[in-house]
Amino acid sequence: MNRFASALIAEGTWPPERLDAYYNARATVGDRFPDEMRAYRETSDEARGAWLRFADIVYDRKSGQTLDILGPETGDDGLRPVFLFIHGGYWRALSKHDSAMMSGMLAKAGIMTAVVDYDLAPAVTLSEIVRQVRAALAFLWQNAARYGIDRDRIHIGGSSAGGHLAGMLLAGGWHEDFGVPENVVKSALPMSGLFELAPLAASFPQEWLSLDARQVDDLSPIRHLPRLGCPIVVAWAEKEAPGFKRQSTAFAEAWTDLGYSVRMLEVPDRNHFDILMELRSEKTALSQALLTMVGG
Numbered sequence: 001m002n003r004f005a006s007a008l009i010a011e012g013t014w015p016p017e018r019l020d021a022y023y024n025a026r027a028t029v030g031d032r033f034p035d036e037m038r039a040y041r042e043t044s045d046e047a048r049g050a051w052l053r054f055a056d057i058v059y060d061r062k063s064g065q066t067l068d069i070l071g072p073e074t075g076d077d078g079l080r081p082v083f084l085f086i087h088g089g090y091w092r093a094l095s096k097h098d099s100a101m102m103s104g105m106l107a108k109a110g111i112m113t114a115v116v117d118y119d120l121a122p123a124v125t126l127s128e129i130v131r132q133v134r135a136a137l138a139f140l141w142q143n144a145a146r147y148g149i150d151r152d153r154i155h156i157g158g159s160s161a162g163g164h165l166a167g168m169l170l171a172g173g174w175h176e177d178f179g180v181p182e183n184v185v186k187s188a189l190p191m192s193g194l195f196e197l198a199p200l201a202a203s204f205p206q207e208w209l210s211l212d213a214r215q216v217d218d219l220s221p222i223r224h225l226p227r228l229g230c231p232i233v234v235a236w237a238e239k240e241a242p243g244f245k246r247q248s249t250a251f252a253e254a255w256t257d258l259g260y261s262v263r264m265l266e267v268p269d270r271n272h273f274d275i276l277m278e279l280r281s282e283k284t285a286l287s288q289a290l291l292t293m294v295g296g
Helices: 003-013 016-022 032-051 103-108 126-147 161-172 212-220 244-258 274-280 285-295
Strands: 050-057 065-071 080-086 113-118 149-159 185-190 232-239 262-271
Touching: 003 016, 003 050, 003 244, 003 262, 016 244, 032 065, 050 126, 050 161, 065 126, 065 274, 080 103, 080 161, 080 285, 103 285, 113 126, 126 149, 126 161, 126 212, 149 161, 149 232, 149 285, 161 185, 185 285, 232 244, 232 274, 232 285, 244 262, 262 274, 262 285, 274 285
Parallel strands: 080 113, 080 149, 149 185, 185 232, 232 262
Antiparallel strands: 050 065, 065 113
């Protein structure tokens, strides 16, 4: 167990009311939460109207779950890089239809965006959600050329619970089972993510996650750092709930400790939800960090 994971695990012994406050993202925006969710859908609908190329592609026959691909039309310049984005919602809400707001900015830079649906808790376990997201990445790698994508330029990101799921794609030890190389991910942008589940199993998300000790161990990305790391930007909002900030910095520090390329980025004047709006413009620091990684 690395020291960064151990420090987060210790939070699991805190009083539940303290943990609940520490990880309550919605409380940071109060009655503006519905407006934040409405903005997700409206900005994603706008982007989909302009840039949707392939819709409702079944990536996993077992679950029937689908993904969409957005971006510029494939031209004579060959296959394009792709940014696979995984939505948040504390593993129990939202969908790919709330998750395409960055696709226009990326399309103008010649980059495809893939947005993925997955079954939600409590209808399925978190283990099954992780399996589905890994299946989505494997599908993209195995079928990339069919959709104008260069399978050697797959980049990933996610927000909140999606940051956790991006962490599980970065984790080691699963690639052979899904038929992908260990270096399938070329860079990553986890935003406001969760990388150690012990505090979540001791607080209110346990109501829909029902995690046991084995799942907490298996599904905490900070406990399963990879043998081959890629460049990552770990980002969070200035007006973030403190638990998400702490988990993000711990994950970045653990990555740094292994000698991998890491940038930590706190986005000023943003909250846990509207940090994604930064990705609508190529001029923001968050977008520039992503474009630099993909371009690099």
